[in-house]
Amino acid sequence: MTETLTLAFFSPGPMEMLIIGVIAVLLFGNRLPSVMRSLGRGFVEFKRGLSGIEDEIEQAVHNTPSSPASSYSAADEPSQEAAAPKFEPPPEEKTEKAEA
DSSP, rough: OOOHHHHHHHTHHHHHHHHHHHHHHHHHGGHHHHHHHHHHHHHHHHHHHHHHHHHHHHHHHHHHHHHHHHHGGGGSSSOOOOOOOOOOOOOOOOOHHHHH
């Protein structure tokens, strides 16, 4: 039971970090600077996205009206009747049978 707790709170020490670094160099080689650069850019974009979301939430909280029901009333709008198109029958065509 104590072994599982020890593994859950594992923090790499200097020797483990050195081993991880050597493995990273072996795997990525001369591409390591570009991989780290792209990883840093991704992290920066992630933080920008989070701050953008936080800003939107703050604006939404501060810009909401205190009583939305009182800001709108039906009396403010001019009353207009619904304008529907009127039905007009088609013009009658005179045929030769009707004239005869």
